[in-house]
Amino acid sequence: MAKLTKQQVLDHIAHSGQKYDVIVLGGGPAGIGAALASAMCGAETCILEEKAFFGGVAAVSGWMPMNRVLLNGEMRGGVFTPFVEKLRSYGTGATRQGKTSWVDGDGLHIHPDYLRYGMIELFEDIGVRYRLHSPGTSAIMEGKRIIGVNCDGKYGHAEFYANVIIDASGDGDVAVSAGAEAMMGRDTDGAFMPVTLGFVISNVDYDRFYEYLGPEAVSPRFMDLMRKKEAEGYAVSGFYAFDKTTVPGVVSVNNSGQNGLGIINALNLDDLNVAERTGLQVAMDFIQIVHEEKIPGLENCELVRTGQALGVRETRRIRGDYVYDITDAQQGRSFPDAVLRRYGTVDTGGLKEEKNYHGSVQNGHDFPYRSLLPLGVEGMLIAGRCASQTHLGATTCKSMGNMMAMGQAAGVAAALSSQEGCTPRQLDVRKIQKKLHEMNAERF
Ligand SMILES: Cc1cc2nc3c(=O)[nH]c(=O)nc-3n(C[C@H](O)[C@H](O)[C@H](O)COP(=O)(O)OP(=O)(O)OC[C@H]3O[C@@H](n4cnc5c(N)ncnc54)[C@H](O)[C@@H]3O)c2cc1C
Structure with a gap:
């Protein structure tokens, strides 16, 4: 350098x-x-x-x-x-x-x-x-x-x-x-692809976590659990996808933002405020849920940080x-x-x-x-x-x-x-x- x-x-x-x-x-x-x-x-x-x-x-x-x-x-x-x-x-x-x-x-x-x-x-x-x-x-x-x-x-x-x-x-x-x-x-309703506040977690035991998730890109088993937690009042996303990063034990979590918000237009400041706020809660609730449920490999995980801002699709x-x-x-x-x-x-x-x-x-x-x-x-x-x-x-x-x-x-x-x-x-x-x-x- x-x-x-x-x-x-x-x-x-x-x-x-x-x-x-x-x-x-x-x-x-x-x-x-x-x-x-x-x-x-x-x-x-x-x-x-x-x-x-x-x-x-x-x-x-x-x-x-x-x-x-x-x-x-x-x-x-x-x-x-x-x-x-x-x-x-x-x-x-x-x-x-x-x-x-x-x-x-x-x-x-x-x-x-x-x-x-x-x-x-x-x-x-x-x-x-x-x-x-x-x-x-x-x-x-x-x-x-x-x-x-x-x-x-x-x-x-x-x-x-x-x-x-x-x-x-x-x-x-x-x-x-x-x-x-x-x-x-x-065309039909003006909907956009979702905006997302990505987040990153540490202390992940990959082998046990990926075995729990199964082979699919979005794990049906994990999503079933998250839907149950949503019914209990947690802020839950429509999907979660987990990528190993360049740092051992650190995983990034892609998602689609909090379910049920309706259309979010990322050029509308009101919508952006809604999505920034709810996106943060999706990350916080994720940590709480996986600790409560003792998800294999995530028992000791912690939130490193969320993205610097929403990612817009x-x-x-x-x-x-x-x-x-x-x-x-x-x-x-x-x-x-x-x-x-x-x-x-x-x-x-x-x-x-x-x-x-x-x-x-x-x-x-x-x-x-x-x-x-x-x-x-x-x-x-x-x-x-x-x-x-x-x-x-x-x-x-x-x-x-x-x-x-x-x-x-x-x-x-x-x-x-x-x-x-x-x-x-x-x-x-x-x-x-x-x-x-x-x-x-x-x-x-
Ligand atoms: C949450 C999320 C997850 C995704 N996951 C993946 C993935 O895992 N793998 C993958 O390959 N793709 C993924 N994608 C898709 C991919 O990220 C996008 O398709 C891609 O980033 C689009 O590239 P872009 O350069 O057109 O736009 P952007 O990446 O949005 O870049 C636009 C840039 O322009 C800047 N800008 C905006 N307005 C102005 C202005 N007026 N003047 C100057 N600069 C300006 C912005 O700050 C930004 O830096 C994901 C997208 C999102 C939102």
Whole structure:
């Protein structure tokens, strides 16, 4: 690890008023993929992140398996190579290889603090300018073309300019400000995939606990018990999934938040307050229940901590030139403008109706470039969970590796557009495909 002086850090930071080839908004898996790819293609790149750290949900929620960052346990090429190599360079406490089955994972469990630090070092190595605590709040427009981004908040006003801007904020904040249309929730009732306050527990006797749980990803035996406890008045989640972390005896607990809250819209502040409060109680009640019930392997477990904030699975999906649907993934439809392949299956985060689609999609299906182009806006790409998809399309293969691959495609497209002096919509998609091939990332 390189120790830097104050000035050396400041030299890596993006400063207000500067112009770049490419700006990336949001430092989750999609934004990381976009920034790395753009810089690896030679573009002057800047990444702006609202929070105090990079990593998105993986850093917010505690340890998480970043699924499909590897494929069948192997490197995925492109941006994945420096990403995985950087994190592995920190030693055994930083990463742990998870499952390799296509349904359950292909995950790399990453210690959230190594992820936070590793992304900063990687941006410095590759030459990406970064800036934390910097939410993109609105678009700077010239007609229909976005030319910059305003960041307004408690630190005052800052503005950044670029030839191409990628909105990988998950919420599509700046895309909407630029005039793009937001699609929200499930068609039938407006429901979203759940928000979750993840939590982490220690002193777990793995062997006895996993034997008690049984082989299924969500243990029916454990859920039967939790439903009984819910009837007794405890705050209980719709599912619990347990992942071994990089630290011995420490397990992260994924869940879907307190049952029975109805629709939670993560862009509505009232709903967010409800979910933050009830999510905390789900974690506290979990500890009480497993102690009372003397769950094998959890008798001595303790709460290490909950996530830094809620993890959000779905808010705005920005309408693009093509709206990707689950039927495309079910049919394994091939797109002439494919720029990534997505692996895995449907993961609803606990929404019941959508669970019926689990396993119905083709593993390794095409995702088209047109779903990264926000309708009605020039000079912009969208990537990650705010890409152009139906609600069901968004439940499909949304694991972090696929989101990073989507960012990678957007980053390549942005860099090439900037270099060719055209907008992303004008760019010949075959050039993106060729570049991805050269990066050993994707072959079409
Ligand atoms: C609770 C939960 C559990 C999950 N479990 C898994 C799992 O086990 N394995 C797996 O592979 N996937 C999992 N997923 C799915 C995966 O985490 C998401 O699909 C993925 O993180 C989406 O990536 P993203 O970059 O689009 O969005 P996010 O990860 O949400 O990142 C968006 C980033 O943009 C930032 N941002 C927001 N607004 C702005 C703005 N205006 N300006 C600048 N920055 C902004 C945010 O702070 C954040 O850092 C889970 C998701 C959730 C919510």
